[in-house]
Amino acid sequence: MGEITYSDALNHALKEEMRRDEKVFLMGESIRGGIYGVTGGLSQEFDKRVIDTPLSENGFMGAAVGAAAVGMRPIVQSLASFAWVAMDQLVSQAAKMRFMFGGQVNLPIVYRWGLLYGNNIAAHHADRPYPMFMNMPGLKIAIPSTPADAKGLLKTAIRDNDPVMFFEDNNLAGSRGEVSEDPEICIPFGKAEVKREGADVTVVTIAGTLRPALAVADELESDGISVEVIDPRTIVPLDTKTILDSVEKTGRLVVVDPAHRSCSVASEISSIVSQEGFWSLQAPIQRVTSLDCHFPFSPALEHLVYPNEDKIADAINLTLE
Amino acid sequence: MGEITYSDALNHALKEEMRRDEKVFLMGESIRGGIYGVTGGLSQEFDKRVIDTPLSENGFMGAAVGAAAVGMRPIVQSLASFAWVAMDQLVSQAAKMRFMFGGQVNLPIVYRWGLLYGNNIAAHHADRPYPMFMNMPGLKIAIPSTPADAKGLLKTAIRDNDPVMFFEDNNLAGSRGEVSEDPEICIPFGKAEVKREGADVTVVTIAGTLRPALAVADELESDGISVEVIDPRTIVPLDTKTILDSVEKTGRLVVVDPAHRSCSVASEISSIVSQEGFWSLQAPIQRVTSLDCHFPFSPALEHLVYPNEDKIADAINLTLE
């Protein structure tokens, strides 16, 4: 055990799995130089299994499907905002192929998507498309928020036989945490983690919003408010039971999601709980999301769009009114 | 006034608006021949303003943005399942351009998307991506369910100065209804219509699910259950007030949406009502959606995925338990 960064945790997962199974290989733009952190050192060890691609996301993300269909286990690296140019291969091929062909083929692919937002990166680089992929059957979706989850979930994703959309929150890249060095530790999909126990309000967080939520929870503790914080870790499959059990206990729910509000994961979790946990709820569920507005570049505006500690605290207080 | 089909209503809207404003033009694949119904006869009258394109959706849907940016008013025709190949231009350009450039440019574009599903068309042609577009700021979204709405909303869409995603439910193509011949009748965006008044349960329907919902409402009438049916008609902007007012009256809500369940419009409406109408609700909100599973081709399976009268009736009954 040792404290390592989120980026290094991902790097270790890649390295261990590439050592374990030579069918695993990596594709992406300028990844051999390790410019985006995570892949550093891999091209030295695995050489031909780390492939720099042209700027042809639709092409190489589709090639991943073909390679997987004939027995390889590709891992594709990109930024979430570049998913749009590749959408057809992700949806028409990766998500649909197995079902459409009656289960004839497994597609063990991991698409690793960097999430940039909150860093003055402007609208063209700030997308958080996981709610959209959640609306598309056939894709599993993981979004780790700690180094340990990053490593454990990525390993599971690589070993899984289905296409996995793996979202890496770049705001967490340098964050540190304890991570096991045991190469067999994988975190199963569909198991939420209670990141902090509490009795009064349940807060479910997606991606990087775990940290501000924990900070708020610590603060409210001193006001005598006990906040339970849950990270679903994977949204497909979604561990509704852990969330519902918590709401049964607290009677109150806030969902925090950096995606835009409409049709977000926050909407989905809210609608599940409002249906299945209806009789437990003692107050309206609050959603804290990004506004339905693009991320503006200006440092004066950007933070207004994004969930933050104040908004989370306000939402918690609303449920307690 | 006369009874015309949904397809003809759309055709009339196009014709009237193309006569009214010569900046309006049409682009799409094999539309001059009128093969997809709606555009029949337009190439004869408007010739060069009806353009057959190559199979390059990303290219010509982006060209619509450029043409709009320099003063034209393009209407683009396609099927919803072909949005994936054009996603980058729809998201990165159509949806983001105006905001990103600080409001310098108007983009009066209508993207007309045929929705095919429920007709054994299989997974590659059965997409209903409007919930995904609802998660992307910058796009208005209309989904008419009657001939009158089809005409009135399409006219509004064409006159609107923003990009509009206009979804046409092909299951309704031949359905008939009264449609005004007055070329100045436009239906404003953001105004839901109460399609049927009722007192016990509110049913909100999206697209073609209006018809089975109305049928169920008629049937339940005889059991003494009074169902109010509301069609939001546009989901961006969404008329939450009409829905909330209705739920305040009925205390019960069923949302029917042919999209896949997770992060659907049904999820969004459910989460809005469960928050803002919390104290009115007397029972859990029910969602009737397509399952989170692709549409199978087989006639033996397809209908199992899709909302239908039985499922709607069951959901209504659940809210009354």
Next chain:
Amino acid sequence: MPEGKELYMLMLRRMMLIRKFDETVKDLVQSAELVGMAHCYIGEEAVAVGACTALRDEDYITGNHRSHGHPISKGGDVRRAMAELLGKATGYCKGKGGSMHLADFDIGILGESGIVASALPVAVGAAMGSKMQNTDRVVISFFGDGASNQGACHEAMNLASIWKLPVIFLCENNQYAVTTSFKETVSTENVSDRATAYNMPGVLVDGQDVMAMHEATVHAVQRARAGEGPTLLEAKTYRYEDHSEGLNRILREPYRTEEEIEFWRQRDPIDIHSKWLLENDVASQEEIDKVQNDVYEAIGDALQFARESPYPDEADLFTDLFADPIPLR
């Protein structure tokens, strides 16, 4: 792999199988026994048959919406294909795919894509996999003249070229995309002219001549197996039928002339090959007739099999979405 007479007769048989299969499809659509959409390959049989007979069983193909000719050419089972078209549990995809989505991974048929040009990147990936696993398997990706204008086509060809992958891009130029002539949508005279943009050979082939198709493909396959990279083959061909069955009913104006259709019917691939077999004393008329009869029987049998097969069960809906399943919502 068959050679000589065996090969030539196999070509005849497969072309006839496709013809009869699709004529049956026409009838089934007309009688509404077949629901959904169906795109017939009638008139284009020599293209896929000439090409696929240059492949080994373990080689791969990908196809498109005009979707029955490719798998049958690769040795696909007409019973399972027909059952799929009728949505039966015994179909290739257990009824989940239907006409536009046939696949048989056991014999390298990696599937047809209903989204135009969408299978090209997949084909490139299969070739990557083949190369990375040090097999010498090659891939043929079938696509139309219309598909050639998709961005996916550009990306796929460039990737295959820079990585010297064993792919053959086979453009079936039947000259129309639905009602739109390729002359109005493709900026070059031939689709194969674009090969230079990817530094690969571009070869124009008579798509009505199965022998020519075969020969051109053999060369491209050799090149691919030798690690020399991809080839763009363009088969000039023609479809006799509507774009999809029944479409002409709703067409306001004809987009091609009766003369043009007749011209191409005079260049029927089955006739041309039959004549060649006779003129070169490869086969007698009786032998040809026997193939015809066999094929009629095979398709009759396939139809019967399909009709008698059960539909999938409700429970089948909940399988096949994931290999490592999760609860469905």
Next chain:
Amino acid sequence: MPEGKELYMLMLRRMMLIRKFDETVKDLVQSAELVGMAHCYIGEEAVAVGACTALRDEDYITGNHRSHGHPISKGGDVRRAMAELLGKATGYCKGKGGSMHLADFDIGILGESGIVASALPVAVGAAMGSKMQNTDRVVISFFGDGASNQGACHEAMNLASIWKLPVIFLCENNQYAVTTSFKETVSTENVSDRATAYNMPGVLVDGQDVMAMHEATVHAVQRARAGEGPTLLEAKTYRYEDHSEGLNRILREPYRTEEEIEFWRQRDPIDIHSKWLLENDVASQEEIDKVQNDVYEAIGDALQFARESPYPDEADLFTDLFADPIPLR
């Protein structure tokens, strides 16, 4: 449009403006006064300046992430550009766009796209609009060697060709996409070799020579205005800086040699043009120095303007998303 000495001095001025603008950007990134990402155009100035000086004010351009050179070349206001980079309300996009998204619709700058190759279809549409409105406005779309491998590029070029649209596709081949050499990603020797795939002229130009760039563009513009359709110009050029400012810090291995960088520095576009001005007695060293000083002043002034400008207000967040607004949620 300026000609003769006026033109040549304008070229010098604009190149120097870009150079100084981007040197200032470097400093601002280093001191963290400029947040977000910034891609410098230093070394490539002759490309956009040579090209845009062949345009009229009412002609259009679209650009990409390497985003300061294009608008300045088209006559954009460095004050508003700099203010945008600092996220100020007086910026071109009121601070909403930032470095990668400059636009000035009043003088035909239709905007820069952060998504690689995404502006090409937009450029084609502007050309469509120009043609449909019977103006003779032309469009230049700037894109990189990396961008040339995107499907959007293929679709845009084919559309422009079949519809004979007044577009110039100007590939700034600076030979790398981030750290990846174009030799490993583009299957032809030159990007302009691909022009044949679209039946349009493909012209290779020395991108360090502003006069050559200008001349080549003048020809392409003439062709476009005459209704003869698009041209693909490829400027061979080089960026001196990191792909984006600060990126090299996290680079594990160098991807280009010091010698290569030095080779290209010896072919500096501003030096080449200055020398040409002197050798041809177009301008004296004093005149050149004066332009340099003016430019320093202009950029100093722009920076001061940007610094002193107010940030946008909270309320500004809720504007500009829609022309016909709706309540924001």
